[in-house]
Amino acid sequence: MTEFGKALTVTETNIPGLLLADLPVHGDSRGWFKENWQREKMIAAGLPDFGPVQNNISFNDAIGTTRGIHAEPWDKWVSVATGRIFGAWVDLREGPTFGRVFTAEIDPSRAIFVPRGVGNAYQTLEADTAYVYLVNDHWSADAEYSFLNLADDTASIEWPIPLSEVEISAKDLAHPRLADVTPIPPKKTLVIGANGQLGRALRELFGDAPEYEYAGRDELDLADPSFSSARHWRDYATIVNAAAYTAVDTAETPEGRADAWAANVTGVATLAKIAAENAITLVHVSSDYVFDGTKGGEYAETDAVRPLGVYGQTKAAGDALVSTVPQHYIIRTSWVIGEGKNFVRTMASLAERGIDPKVVDDQTGRLTFTADIAAGVQHLLSVRPEYGVYNLTGTGSPMTWAELAKTVFTSTGHDAARVTGVSTEEYFSSASGPIAPRPSNSVLNLDRISATGFSPSPMLDSLAAYLD
Template sequence: MADGPKQLTSTETAIPGLTLWDLPVHGDSRGWFKENWQREKMTALGLPDFGPVQNNISFNATVGTTRGIHAEPWDKWVSVATGRIFGAWVDLREGPTFGAVVTAEIDPSRAVFVPRGVGNAFQTLEEGTAYSYLVNAHWSPDAEYALLNLADETVAVPWPIPLDQAEVSDKDKGHPRLDAITPVRQRRTVIIGSKGQLGRALEAELAHDHVLDLVDREELDISSPTLATDYPWHEVNVILNAAAYTAVDVAETPEGRADAWAANASAPAALARIAAEHRITLVHVSSDYVFDGSSTMPYTEGEPFAPLGVYGQSKAAGDIAVAGAPKHYIVRTSWVIGDGKNFVRTMAGLAGRGVAPSVVDDQVGRLTFTADLARGIRHLVETAAPYGTYNLTGSGEPASWATVASEVYDLVAAGSVPGVTAVDGIAGSSVTPVSTVEYFASATVPVAPRPANSVLDMAKIEATGFIARDWRDSLQAYLLAE
């Protein structure tokens, strides 16, 4: 070991995710002491909070004992309790760094974090070397390994002691060469509710550089009591839960109430348990309906829940459940517009037919277009923003539904909506503002209460570097794309 204790520091390597660590070792005439694994300090310096569940120690009596190259389906924190090794790591994951090699000497003052799919090997340089590693999955005889021959000519590990003079097991001698190995598949991002308007936007946003699995109810029922075993969750890195029950009025009926709670509360709770067990990042989409809308100010993420109806109550319960997952993003949004039938398209269609509608003007918020929502979700995940709840809507001056309708009518009148021909005399002034009570006065079916104020404060997500587009700009681009 070097003279004097080192500072706790990490060093990036040529293999993404593989980091070398210097550890402070404090010694005196009695021996030495070190903090071999210290979650708070190390995660603060960038080590993934990988959740170790098993500690293994390999004792090696002689110099030249050589083990590997093994890529297991879990992460490792490797250190040396006594002695010294020459370590070699080979990236066996699919991707541009497949076959990349990193080597280093490890003594009690150094450690290395080895991510899943990176081959790990070592050769002892001193007698009586104790090699220790923490892993974040329990060993299983059914675990699938990627194995590489220690003598592979392509990676050409520069072993200090030639392999023909080293102690190597027959099993390790028989591992395949690099050209015969199937690369370890990257942990994937799963989009649940992939056929919905947000699911499709997430696919479009992530398709080019993420390993995606698109899942809808036909493939996976997230309300199933066997959800934990219905999918290979150990292969997942991120769950994007874009599934929800959004029929706010039907939710007020007995059948709708049960369906809303199953989709918006019970299913997210099950996903949160799965995410916690498998160390998955869970992204869940929330709603302005968790608030009663009585505030005169924009709602921050920390405001207490006060839902008015069944839909809002079920969404609030889902938020509470998801917040229990260690790695979670709850993305709270409002007035979502995407592919398919929605308020904006309905208004454009009415304008094209010359209809002069009555639209409520006592509910205020901002439109959120699914393309912008997907972009913000990607930002949170890829920048590793602190876990928690984030408001995410369009930016700009809030407006009522009546004002939004008037904006759509004006764009139609200006000829800005392809496929919709303006009718003479139709413009924004054709929209008649009415109160919510007036609008639903003749309703013969249950009507859910709506929050009057759906404006969400965006300061928290803006502090991470994400700036949402003005909803009016997004509205114009959306209609132009029609």
């Protein structure tokens, strides 16, 4: 019987993510009315904003109609429009709760949120029962399901009406026992730009477990118009965008400008749209070049962006696009050092070859090693602090490029006096092509990410380890 006068409440079950909800139902002598899904109220009550795209109704004539335990690769919001059911849910996801069972009766005053990979079955307790469910992916014959036998001894579901007495399909009766079920794997994390400095660091940290997927530019190019259809995006929980156009000087040329905007803005716009439409958490790596470097102290995440050159402008525009994604982390960093060609390796090579370099001494910042960025990405995805922008660099006293060059020379057993400091203007005075303006101050404040429990490594310790 429908219960009138309930308040909207959400209760956790013994299966992680399976949420039972009591719904307000308003009735009188004419019948009843309820809001079966009201996004604003239900999210406020603790239900996920799972983005339903399809509404299905299963009508059942007789008491005892029983439908099998199916685990689909999408989330479901289950209720009944008329009648009453006994529902059984079994966790068929990979992990420690595989095989866990929850049962409950559902009438028009109750509903349940069923996360992807949790098997769902029901038995009608009244005639003319209409079973209603919203899903957040379109039905597909190619979707990968898992099934469990309704009579499985391990699950031991206590059906109100014995299975021998109910209407049930032969197909549901033939489903495998729990020991033979193929568990539903977790949604995947996709790293884009996997062949770059940061991409390689992420691969080293995350490893090659099946839930991690890596794509270099040859596999996924953000600037490719076909990018939006390159994957079944509902299979992904997280995308880490480690790809970017970073040739700051070439970006000042006509061709470079077009390429920078295509990769850092147009491609990111597509990525942001995909993430928003599919409830994907998007992690995006930004740059100190979004600032003009004129601030007297450290730049905070809330400081207004004032990019000087094309590269900085495209990164600032990309950040603005990513910020529209409901679940996003923008990691703003500076002076990145990883595997491959970089400033530290260049200085170490010059020292070894006996070359005395001139190095800029009017730009100040901190080095950021890709291992630290990768660890910061992992931390944010694990702890899940408030979405938004987080600065992440090495810690320690800021230094100029020239001071860092001297440190490299000293650390590799060479005379630091061989390094001559020069102004940015003097350093580029003989350049034949356009030169991008650089921020003179690239020092980023790290208080926000530190408050989440993440401790970036001391810059000079990371440098010493890198040189070793």
